[in-house]
Amino acid sequence: MLSRPLILLAAAGLLAATGQTLAAQTASPGGLVHWQGDGITRCLVDDRSFAPTDLDGQSGCLVPLGLTRTDDIVAERDRDGQRERLRIGLGEYPYAVQRLHIKDRSRVDLSPGNLARVQRENALIDKLWARQGEPRFSLPLGPPLEDMPAGGRFGAKRIINDEPRSPHTGADYAVPRGTPVLAAGRAVVALAGEFFFSGNSVFLDHGNGLISMYFHLHELFVEEGEEISRGRLIGTVGSTGRSTGPHLHFGIRWQGARVDPSLFLGAPAAIRTAR
Numbered sequence: 001m002l003s004r005p006l007i008l009l010a011a012a013g014l015l016a017a018t019g020q021t022l023a024a025q026t027a028s029p030g031g032l033v034h035w036q037g038d039g040i041t042r043c044l045v046d047d048r049s050f051a052p053t054d055l056d057g058q059s060g061c062l063v064p065l066g067l068t069r070t071d072d073i074v075a076e077r078d079r080d081g082q083r084e085r086l087r088i089g090l091g092e093y094p095y096a097v098q099r100l101h102i103k104d105r106s107r108v109d110l111s112p113g114n115l116a117r118v119q120r121e122n123a124l125i126d127k128l129w130a131r132q133g134e135p136r137f138s139l140p141l142g143p144p145l146e147d148m149p150a151g152g153r154f155g156a157k158r159i160i161n162d163e164p165r166s167p168h169t170g171a172d173y174a175v176p177r178g179t180p181v182l183a184a185g186r187a188v189v190a191l192a193g194e195f196f197f198s199g200n201s202v203f204l205d206h207g208n209g210l211i212s213m214y215f216h217l218h219e220l221f222v223e224e225g226e227e228i229s230r231g232r233l234i235g236t237v238g239s240t241g242r243s244t245g246p247h248l249h250f251g252i253r254w255q256g257a258r259v260d261p262s263l264f265l266g267a268p269a270a271i272r273t274a275r
């Protein structure tokens, strides 16, 4: 039987033999690191493999740190025939606490029937994260509202009716009911329909592992399978599902990870870079 130090040595040897390990970085949960470089053919994170992404004219691997991540991440890439590695340390959880009061208790403490419905819906939604394919988008994405108000509260630790709940995984923008909601990029409509928590919802597949989400809509103007262009009217703002008033909840999954959607909307300065 191998002793523990021997296993560690073997692992270190493997690392030296197959590639170069670059200086460590840190990033917050829900953040992104753009690992820049030319000649990248493939990016690898966890069990995902994806194409590099251009940001400000620079190519690189866009490495997500999921909001609920609890450990460091080791990203890899193939570049000029070499495998490179980057370790990213998990930084502090930087988001505030938000207290909410939901009057409709049936949407907080679920009946067995509603719980079964949520589980069915989650199974349908969870299938979306594995979608890949050629990138149809470029960064930054287009705004989902013509005039984006200040907003967000991405990552907020939520206390709903005095009980701690899951953190907020998107950004909320309070605008009047009926405000047009626009596709953030060219996409295929992966899912569109009515869901227990998110109400009338649209999930857009932009390729290469990028999914954008638009929740609590009043009207829906697209159907599953439809190919749509950037800026296309996909619905209007509402307050359907579990919601405290009219607003757009905008969310992004990148390589299956929950990340701050504002990072995709033209705040590239907030994206950490590594070389």
Ligand SMILES: [Zn+2]
Pocket: 168, 170, 171, 172, 249, 250
């Ligand atoms: Zn929200």
